[in-house]
Amino acid sequence: MTEPQTRHITLRVNGQAREITTPVRKTLADALRTDLGLTGTHLGCETGLCGACTILVDGRAMRACLMLAVQAEGHAITTIEGLAPSPSELHPLQQAFCRHHALQCGFCTPGLLTTLVEFLHDVPNPSEAEIREAISGNLCRCTGYDTIVAATLEAAAMLRPQP
Amino acid sequence: MTKTGFPDARVLGQDVPRLEDAKLIRGQGRFVDDIAPPGLLHAAFLRSPHAHAAITAIDTSQALALPGVHAVHTLDDLAPHLADTRLVVAMPSPSYRLDLHRPVLARHEVVHVGEPIACVIADSRYIAEDAAALIEVEYDILPVVTDCEAALQDGAPTAHRNAASNLVAEMTIAYGAVEDAFATAAHRVHEKLWIHRGGSHSMECRGLVAIPDPVEDRLTVWSSTQMPHAARRLLCDIIGLHERQLRVVTPDLGGGFGPKLIFYPEDVVITLAARLLARPVKWIEDRREHFISTTQERDQAWDVEMATDAEGRIQAVRGVLIHDHGAWTARGVNVPQGAVSAMPLAYVVPAFRMQIRAAATNKVPVTPVRGAGQPQGVFAMERLLDAAARAIGIDRAEIRRRNLVPADRMPYETPIRTRGGLPVTLDSGDYPACQAMTLQGADWAGFEARRATARAAGRYRGIGLANYVEATGRGPFEHVSIRIEPSGRIFVATGAAAMGQGTATMLAQIVAEQLGADMSNVVVTTGDTEAAPTGLGGSNSRQAVMAGSSAHAAATRLRDRVLDIAGELMEVAPADLEIVGRAVQLKGVPQMRRTLAEIARAVAGQAGFVLPGQSGPGLAAAEELVIDAMTYANGTAVAEVEIDIETGEIAVAHLVFGHDCGRAMHPRLVEGQLMGGIAHGLGNALFEFMAYDDTAQPLTTTLAEYLLMTATEMPRVTILHMESPSPLNALGIKGVGEAGVIPIGAAVASAIDDALSDFAIKIDRLPISPVDLLARLDQAVGG
Amino acid sequence: MKPPDFTYHAPETLEQALSLLASLDNARLLAGGQSLMPMLTMRFAFPDHVIDLNRVAGLAGITQTGDTLRIGAMTRQRDLLDHPFVQQKIPLLAQALALIGHRQTRNRGTIGGSLCHLDPAAELVSVMTALGATIEIAGPNGPRDVAMADFPLGYMTPSLAPDELVTAVHLPVPPPGHGASFLEFSRRHGDFAIVSAAVMLTRHSSGHLADAVITLGGVGPVPLRLAKAEALLAGQTPTPDLFTQAACLAREIDAMEDAQIPAWYRRRLAESLTRRALTAAHQSLPGAA
Known part of the structure; x- marks a missing residue:
């Protein structure tokens, strides 16, 4: 390692305690991808403008490119790899995305899913306009967004407690 | 309407789940940046900060001295290992006036901001960027060419200091008696248009990982390219390798949209660096690099005229297109040629003459972005038709109806030629019916009531339309091979490259349709030179048509073989057999069956024993079906807009898109392609603008400055389908990957004109910004 | 990168x-x-x-004392937006906060960070000026307060010594029954505003306007109070014509120019947004039609 400034940190990622030694200047997104092998968090701009790297930090959706890895010390991170309950099951949002063709190339998809997981937790019964606003910080060049909105409406219904 | 689909099919025409989703939805895709072999080194490029300068010295010593740096390469370092220091990639055309083959790295002159000069290889990208900043380059600033029209004026500085001029290429596409038609026409209209398109902005930028294998003296290059086979050929040529020594693989691609079909300097530098260092090397383009080094479409200036008779029937079209070519020839003149060729396609145009002049500028090279010039050509044609309708005093839809190529003249051979010299023959379609369907879907007839309602509330509402015909499925062939392994699984390999549109699913559908209809039994490999001996990759909305047709032919042949062998094994006539799931069974007697695995094993061969069936060993078929003629898809877009005349804000209220791409093999994938294209088209019409200043410095180099469509800006979109099967391929399909983008700018412009007809405003440029629109409104009211 | x-x-x-x-x-x-x-x-x-x-302990958090809200500098924008008191009592702030960036950036972005960055187009800079906030600053010589109106010294330059940092923002809670509207024009939802207008109105029981505050963001290097228009409105009966007249005064302001947006366009937006925000703020007054 030729990086002069490094730190050892511990954090929880997708429910597991992890430890890494990281250069202090390394972004959390890069640390997740390269040190923890969680390559589902994608980098589309590295300036907080595309949303592809969105992860959950203590349950809140944030841009992993706008955090340093050292800042994650002691925090709980959820990445796309942590959304599905098991290798054979998908999160309702993931199911709905597949059903509605809400992904094409799939590069922006992880950031959309993490964003929407938090959003549906906060707003269980959203309108179409609220969904569009919630994902206005996630750029997708493939879909034109309509199928994403439709999938989210369906997932919201699946996630709501049945009366 | 005339929706035919695949009525007797088991999987074709169905919205089956995509094969791609299982991994992508869990974040387990394998994009190029996800590939990290042991010992990986990382590259960063030093790029020109100047649009035009002479390089007088390059000093890499400080960069090399930085701990963690393994190499710093300039052209001088790499030249001894290169067969050519230039990328000679221009497609053939007699139109060139300048040879602008770009160098592997700039050495004596830089001609656009972002041009690579040196490459640092280091332990991490962080360190590589540190080192790149330590490279010292001395520049002598040279005059710049920023504007394609000014570039061609006498006395203009030249984009390349030793070039005689900036005229890169010129050609004329012409037929018929144009001058006579103009001399005698009842009406003549004239438009001067300025049309801008920006970059592709796939969410994944470019990148590659080159992994040397010293044991076998081979290299594997994982590249985010739409054309792996072409990349292998070019890399072998320039580095001096046999194809056997180089495998190029396209992993999951985070979008392509055109510029990833180009062969780039970075491809050569990274591959060679890995070979020289005998270490894996990765370079991932960052978004700023994407803005200043990935090819774009940018500017075209059109000066065009149309002559019509008294009833609005087109007599002739003529004009000049000046095209911003950028600093190098990274592909050819296909963008302006495609633009001009697209111009008359939907209509009967008896005489036509367009001159194309491509101008070198000190900007990123121009190559196709989704649509490849066709949106500009359609914009020019549709603006002329709107102008003609105004001049004659007839409805904009009516003038189009009178001129659209009628269904009873299909196939309609036009005098236009493709870039390969083949005649452009519209193969099928009912353009007037498609327009009528779309107008009805948009309630064109009832619009005046909506206008009045909006006006009562102080809003200016307008409606507009545009037609397009798109050349799709460019040949001559695509490779597809199918093999049923002794396990019974079906493996498909193709030279087509998937960019995220569902290519693997589409090919699996075609193959499964013939071989048991079990999608889960089909494994598709795209974009791997090891898996397919040849391939032309992804461009020109060609994958479904070309790879799909080869897949269909190969699968059909393989099905016949399977039934033949099974017939002999089961001692029944092959005609009485069918493939269901993973087995062949006797029709009506499903318990009489042989699995595909059994059949594959039976023809795997055993020394000394006779093979069953008539057709030799193994269960495999490969096809490179040659289809030279392109198939032409068509459509109509109707846009309804509302203008806020205080702010200039343009809100699209509804967009109706009626189209015909032949049979839809997977309707949902078709709609997905269209929606993405429509969003891209709206971006081009209203938001996306790649701005440069007077010194050709790019001004929009982040996604905060270059505005991509977001979910909140998307209008309500309605897509309507018609199906006119193409007679040119067995499946009756046409391409659809680019269609969505093509008519949007023209339809939106038409709608804005209509909304602001009180002010007699005519849109003559794209994109249309609120600032521009308000300036025009001020002019109109004399403010 | x-x-x-x-x-x-x-x-x-x-x-x-x-x-x-x-x-x-x-x-x-x-x-x-x-x-x-x-x-x-x-x-x-x-x-x-x-x-x-x-x-740093104690830098985040929102506390209400009497008619003042103290917002710790490291309070996330989202937490302020979600705060019930803000939603109920300070609609201008709630409207402005909802327009800041996107869900993911509000979850991380802080009140103090945005104010110190002092982007002229930032919603927080403009709305805190409009609300008459006070910036609480800590330094080697102890704490000091500075009015938000005096906090920007110039373009993206806060009134902070190199050894000082912002610890909190104090907000006077606007009077009950006031009307408020924060409007902005941006190319896309979530983008920085090209121009924003923050308007607060109070009304006498007679129906005349008692007080008007109009703050424009994005037009100049620092937020601009449209004092002439405020003076014109005070004591008047609110009518559409009056609002049009007041908004007209925005035509006279000095506005910035950049590569994409000319000064004249900013002035036009300022006029239009001022009129619309006045109208909306008036409509939000209790009992307004």
């Missing part, structure tokens, strides 16, 4: 943070990182030291 190297400090108390700030050369404070992090990755900023405020 990777950050340059720096030394990282994560103080846990305000005293530690201040002492680091006083002793280190070329240090930058890292709050929510929504502006500093892109400046680092684009290598527009080259600090030798980054002092991360995210672990």
Whole structure:
């Protein structure tokens, strides 16, 4: 390692305690991808403008490119790899995305899913306009967004407690 | 309407789940940046900060001295290992006036901001960027060419200091008696248009990982390219390798949209660096690099005229297109040629003459972005038709109806030629019916009531339309091979490259349709030179048509073989057999069956024993079906807009898109392609603008400055389908990957004109910004 | 696009943070990182030291005392937006906060960070000026307060010494029954405003306007109070004509010009948004039609 400034940190990622030694200047997104092998968090701009790297930090959706890895010390991170309950099951949002063709190339998809997981937790019964606003910080060049909105409406219904 | 689909099919025409989703939805895709072999080194490029300068010295010593740096390469370092220091990639055309083959790295002159000069290889990208900043380059600033029209004026500085001029290429596409038609026409209209398109902005930028294998003296290059086979050929040529020594693989691609079909300097530098260092090397383009080094479409200036008779029937079209070519020839003149060729396609145009002049500028090279010039050509044609309708005093839809190529003249051979010299023959379609369907879907007839309602509330509402015909499925062939392994699984390999549109699913559908209809039994490999001996990759909305047709032919042949062998094994006539799931069974007697695995094993061969069936060993078929003629898809877009005349804000209220791409093999994938294209088209019409200043410095180099469509800006979109099967391929399909983008700018412009007809405003440029629109409104009211 | 190297400090108390700030050369404070992090990755900023405020105790949180709200500098924009008191009593702030960036950036971005970054188009800069906030600053010589109106010294330049940092924002709670509207024009939802207009109105029982506050963001290097228009409105009966007349005064302002947006366009937006915000604020008054 030729990086002069490094730190050892511990954090929880997708429910597991992890430890890494990281250069202090390394972004959390890069640390997740390269040190923890969680390559589902994608980098589309590295300036907080595309949303592809969105992860959950203590349950809140944030841009992993706008955090340093050292800042994650002691925090709980959820990445796309942590959304599905098991290798054979998908999160309702993931199911709905597949059903509605809400992904094409799939590069922006992880950031959309993490964003929407938090959003549906906060707003269980959203309108179409609220969904569009919630994902206005996630750029997708493939879909034109309509199928994403439709999938989210369906997932919201699946996630709501049945009366 | 005339929706035919695949009525007797088991999987074709169905919205089956995509094969791609299982991994992508869990974040387990394998994009190029996800590939990290042991010992990986990382590259960063030093790029020109100047649009035009002479390089007088390059000093890499400080960069090399930085701990963690393994190499710093300039052209001088790499030249001894290169067969050519230039990328000679221009497609053939007699139109060139300048040879602008770009160098592997700039050495004596830089001609656009972002041009690579040196490459640092280091332990991490962080360190590589540190080192790149330590490279010292001395520049002598040279005059710049920023504007394609000014570039061609006498006395203009030249984009390349030793070039005689900036005229890169010129050609004329012409037929018929144009001058006579103009001399005698009842009406003549004239438009001067300025049309801008920006970059592709796939969410994944470019990148590659080159992994040397010293044991076998081979290299594997994982590249985010739409054309792996072409990349292998070019890399072998320039580095001096046999194809056997180089495998190029396209992993999951985070979008392509055109510029990833180009062969780039970075491809050569990274591959060679890995070979020289005998270490894996990765370079991932960052978004700023994407803005200043990935090819774009940018500017075209059109000066065009149309002559019509008294009833609005087109007599002739003529004009000049000046095209911003950028600093190098990274592909050819296909963008302006495609633009001009697209111009008359939907209509009967008896005489036509367009001159194309491509101008070198000190900007990123121009190559196709989704649509490849066709949106500009359609914009020019549709603006002329709107102008003609105004001049004659007839409805904009009516003038189009009178001129659209009628269904009873299909196939309609036009005098236009493709870039390969083949005649452009519209193969099928009912353009007037498609327009009528779309107008009805948009309630064109009832619009005046909506206008009045909006006006009562102080809003200016307008409606507009545009037609397009798109050349799709460019040949001559695509490779597809199918093999049923002794396990019974079906493996498909193709030279087509998937960019995220569902290519693997589409090919699996075609193959499964013939071989048991079990999608889960089909494994598709795209974009791997090891898996397919040849391939032309992804461009020109060609994958479904070309790879799909080869897949269909190969699968059909393989099905016949399977039934033949099974017939002999089961001692029944092959005609009485069918493939269901993973087995062949006797029709009506499903318990009489042989699995595909059994059949594959039976023809795997055993020394000394006779093979069953008539057709030799193994269960495999490969096809490179040659289809030279392109198939032409068509459509109509109707846009309804509302203008806020205080702010200039343009809100699209509804967009109706009626189209015909032949049979839809997977309707949902078709709609997905269209929606993405429509969003891209709206971006081009209203938001996306790649701005440069007077010194050709790019001004929009982040996604905060270059505005991509977001979910909140998307209008309500309605897509309507018609199906006119193409007679040119067995499946009756046409391409659809680019269609969505093509008519949007023209339809939106038409709608804005209509909304602001009180002010007699005519849109003559794209994109249309609120600032521009308000300036025009001020002019109109004399403010 | 990777950050340059720096030394990282994560103080846990305000005293530690201040002492680091006083002793280190070329240090930058890292709050929510929504502006500093892109400046680092684009290598527009080259600090030798980054002092991360995210672990400093007591810098985040919202407390209400009497008719003042104290907002800790490290309070996330989202937490202020979600605060019931803000939603119920300070509609201008709630409207402005909802327009800041996107869900993901509001979750991380802080009140203090945005104010100190002082982007002229930032919603928080404009709305805090409109609300008459006071900035609480800590330094080696103890705390001091500065009015938000005096906080910007010029373009993106806060009134902060190199050894000072912002600890909180104090907001006077606007009177009950006031009318408020925050409107902005941006190219896309979530983008920085090209121009924003923040309007607050109070009314006498007679129906005349008692007081009007009009603050324009994005037009100049610092937020602009449209004092002439405010004076014109005070004591008048609110009518559409009056609002049009008041908004007309925005035509006279000095406005910035940049590569994409000419000054005249900013003035036009200022006029239009002022009129619309006045109208909306008036409609939000209790009992308004």
